[in-house]
Amino acid sequence: MNSIQSITRGAVTSWRSQSNALRVMRLFLGVTWIYAGWDKASDPGFLTKGAPTFIGTQLAAFAQNSPIGFLLNHTIEHAALVGAFVMISEFAIGIATLLSVAPNSAAFGGFAMATGLWLSSSFHTTPYFLASDSAYAILWLAYLLLLIGNRRMPSFNIERRGAIRTGFVGAVAVIASFAGRSFPKATAASSSAKSTAKGSGKQIIKLADLKVGGTFNFTHSSQGVPAVLFRTKTGVFAYSAICTHQGCTVSYNASSKHLKCPCHGAEFDPANGAKAVAGPTQTPLAKIKVAVSGAWVVEA
Numbered sequence: 266m267n268s269i270q271s272i273t274r275g276a277v278t279s280w281r282s283q284s285n286a287l288r289v290m291r292l293f294l295g296v297t298w299i300y301a302g303w304d305k306a307s308d309p310g311f312l313t314k315g316a317p318t319f320i321g322t323q324l325a326a327f328a329q330n331s332p333i334g335f336l337l338n339h340t341i342e343h344a345a346l347v348g349a350f351v352m353i354s355e356f357a358i359g360i361a362t363l364l365s366v367a368p369n370s371a372a373f374g375g376f377a378m379a380t381g382l383w384l385s386s387s388f389h390t391t392p393y394f395l396a397s398d399s400a401y402a403i404l405w406l407a408y409l410l411l412l413i414g415n416r417r418m419p420s421f422n423i424e425r426r427g428a429i430r431t432g433f434v435g436a437v438a439v440i441a442s443f444a445g446r447s448f449p450k451a452t453a454a455s456s457s458a459k460s461t462a463k464g465s466g467k468q469i470i471k472l473a474d475l476k477v478g479g480t481f482n483f484t485h486s487s488q489g490v491p492a493v494l495f496r497t498k499t500g501v502f503a504y505s506a507i508c509t510h511q512g513c514t515v516s517y518n519a520s521s522k523h524l525k526c527p528c529h530g531a532e533f534d535p536a537n538g539a540k541a542v543a544g545p546t547q548t549p550l551a552k553i554k555v556a557v558s559g560a561w562v563v564e565a
C-alpha cells in the first residue's frame with residue numbers, strides 16, 4: 266500500500282513539476298507504448314505459431330531485409346519468448362513513463378526499442394519520413410535528453426525504493442499482458458476464418474458487370490473490411506484490402522498489376538496469392554472467399 270501511495274505521490278509531483286512540452290511528449294509516448302503492448306496482448310495470433318500475425322513470422326520477414334537480419338535470425342527460434350518480452354517491455358516502459366518510475370531508464374528503453382523496430386521493420390522505407398519507428402526513436406531520444414537536462418552523466422541508478430517501484434511496474438505489465446488475452450481483438454485472419462465457416466452468400470456484383478481482367482472494390486458484409494474482387498479467365502477471387510504492415514488500405518494499380526499500399530509502399534501480387542513483393546511486410550493479404558452463384562458473384 267505504501268508503495269502505491271509513494272508511486273502516486275511521485276507521479277503527481279513529477280507531472281506538476283514538468284514543463285508543458287515534456288508533459289505532452291511523456292503523455293503521448295507513455296500512452297502509445299501501453300497501447301502497443303495491448304495491441305499485442307489482445308492479438309490471439311501474436312504468440313501462436315502458424316498464425317499470420319505470429320511474432321516468429323514477423324521476425325522471419327524482417328530478417329530478410331533488415332541490416333540487423335543476422336541478429337533477428339537468432340531470435341526466430343525463441344520467437345514466442347521474444348514476443349512476450351517485447352509485449353511486457355512495452356507495457357512496462359509506457360506505465361513507468363506515465364508514473365515517472367525510473368524515468369531515465371524507461372526513456373532509454375523506449376529509445377532502444379524504437380531504434381530496434383526501425384532497424385528491423387522499416388529501415389528501407391522510402392521516403393524515410395513515412396516510417397513512424399524512426400520518428401519514435403527521435404522522440405524518445407529528445408525526451409531522454411530533456412529529462413537528463415544539463416547533467417553530464419545521466420543517472421540510471423535505481424535505489425532501494427526505486428527498485429520496489431520498478432518491481433511494481435513490472436508486475437502490472439505482466440498482469441496487463443495476461444489481461445489482453447481475455448479481450449481478443451478480431452484479426453483479418455480470424456474474421457476470414459469465420460467467413461469461411463459460414464459465408465453470407467451476399468451478392469457483390471453481377472458477373473456480367475465484371476469483365477475478365479477487371480476489378481471491383483467492395484466491403485465484406487460481415488467482416489466489414491474493404492476488399493478487392495478480381496475476375497480472370499479462370500474465375501473470380503478476392504483479397505482483403507487491409508495492408509498487412511500497419512493496416513492502411515491498399516488499392517489496385519492497373520499499370521503494375523499490383524495492390525499498392527499508400528502508407529509505406531508495400532505491394533502485393535494478386536496473381537500470386539497476394540504475396541508481398543515490395544515494402545516493409547512479407548505477409549500476404551488475407552484471402553476473401555467469393556464464388557459465382559447464378560448471375561452473381563457472392564460472398565462464399
Ligand code: FES
Pocket residue numbers: 508509510511512513526527528529530531544545546
Ligand atoms: S501500412 Fe505500411 S506498407 Fe501498408
